Amino acid sequence: MSVKRFIRFVDQSDKVQYGEPSASDVKGNLEGKSVEILSGDPYGGFSKTGKQGIIKQLLSPIESTPIFECIGLNYAHHAKEANLTPPSYPVVFAKPADAIAGPYEDIPIHPEAQSQLDYEGELTIIISRDGKNIPESEALSYVLGYTSGNDVSARNFQIPASISGNQFGYAKSFDKFAPIGPCVLLADGVDPQDLQYETRVNGQVRQKTRTDDMIWTVKQIIAHLSRGTTLRKGTAIMTGTPGGVALFMEPKGFLKDGDVVEVEVEGIGALRNRIVFEK
The missing domain is CATH 3.90.850.10 (Fumarylacetoacetase-like, C-terminal domain)
Structure with a gap:
């Protein structure tokens, strides 16, 4: 199944990760929840890893923007x-x-x-x-x-x-x-x-x-x-x-x-x- 949405977050090991929350997860506070970790990046594409990560801190979904x-x-x-x-x-x-x-x-x-x-x-x-x-x-x-x-x-x-x-x-x-x-x-x-x-x-x-x-x-x-x-x-x-x-x-x-x-x-x-x- 393809990736539908992505977040960028700091996990419990203080590593910045991408993850895919569920449609129900995004309706509430995401910090403290577990999400599937994604490999790749927003512009090159993502793949599911099957691994889970805990959202310690939620970051802007893209690291930066030119404007x-x-x-x-x-x-x-x-x-x-x-x-x-x-x-x-x-x-x-x-x-x-x-x-x-x-x-x-x-x-x-x-x-x-x-x-x-x-x-x-x-x-x-x-x-x-x-x-x-x-x-x-x-x-x-x-x-x-x-x-x-x-x-x-x-x-x-x-x-x-x-x-x-x-x-x-x-x-x-x-x-x-x-x-x-x-x-x-x-x-x-x-x-x-x-x-x-x-x-x-x-x-x-x-x-x-x-x-x-x-x-x-x-x-x-x-x-x-x-x-x-x-x-x-x-x-x-x-x-x-x-x-x-x-x-x-x-x-x-x-x-x-x-x-x-x-x-x-x-x-x-x-x-x-x-x-x-x-x-």
Whole structure:
């Protein structure tokens, strides 16, 4: 039987391993559970070893990424709550490689980024091989798999335009502002436009959607991002967030020190990151 999903973890011997959790395992906390160890790597392929390992510490499912490509305003409900008309092409911005964080890591928040801190739960694509000028008809063949992501955002550096010049990147690019995981659900047989997910803050549901509410599909996003531009293997693409962000709540629901944010995607499991305000 082929591998369906994978995690990266530290075992009881402090060795970094890849493993395959079950669909039921990813619904809860994976640390302390036993998984089958995989040989190989995400881009060359995995084989089952028949050996078991205990998850001492769960890591980001991919060790690193060259870049996070991010899509803004890509859910119809979110566009409506923001009272914005989607443009003719996707809104695109980037996060640097050091924005990556593991699924259970604390997220440190710089003192000047604490006043309007927001979450954005997002389905995240991992690219399997280099590609350029990828047609929509071939786009899904460049997808390694899908994972849960949180596009953490310091809104005080984003809004209003007089502060940011309508540029999103800085507000979203602090270290560890892009936690992903807990696993990568491999792309084979997965319809990325038919997944349910939700974002919770301290257990309270803030966002809930199906990916069929996307304005631009995964295929369209990959084709657009690769137009005249090489998408490198390991690129992580955050595909946009649904309605329910803290910015548009009344009263505002911005994150506070110690808050726990969970982003759970069907078949993938939940991120669970604690917000830690730096002094």
